[in-house]
Amino acid sequence: MRKFESNDRDALIQLWETVFPDDPPHNEPAAVLRAKLEVDDLVxxxxxxxxxxxxxxxxYDGHRGWLYAVAVYKEHRRNGTGAELVKHAMAALKELGCIKVNLQIRVTNTxxxxxxESLGFSVEERLSMGAFL
Incomplete structure (x- = not known):
């Protein structure tokens, strides 16, 4: 587990395109990565x-942390890779002073x-809303 480096760009985009093939256009991996790296390097x-x-x-907004686009190739699942990746990201957020981490998943993705849930997350009754700008 490590921080993203610029030479990882193509491999990361390929991963996200493979794992999230039905994502809407506003989640296009190259654009998401470019926008994220303009803000910080928490990848x-x-x-x-x-x-x-x-x-x-x-x-991390100074109050809450968030996890986005957590992805592991299918052939590398169920061996601890995803869990270690999430724990690594959460530890980095904790170092920044974060005390709570949120995430959103599709309701159908049981x-x-x-x-x-196996990593300590629980469902919180919220209504998630969004608006495109």
Missing amino acids: FVAESNGKIVGACMAG QVAAFY
Whole structure:
């Protein structure tokens, strides 16, 4: 587990395109990564045999932390890679003073909900809203 480096760009974009093939256009990986790196460098990758197999983008607004675009190639799941990646990102947020981390998942993605529950996350009754600018 380590921070993203500029030479990871193409591999990270390929990972996100593979793991999130049905994401809407506003989540286009190259644009998301470019925008994120203009703000901060809270992007983490997991490597296996010198290749990126997972990634997680984190955010911190000084009050709450967030996890975004947590992705692990299918063939590298269920071996601890995702858990270690999330824990690594959460530790980085904690170092910044973050005391609570949030994330959003699609309501139909029950398998990933169980994964996050195993890491200590719980469902909070909220209505998630958004607006495009």
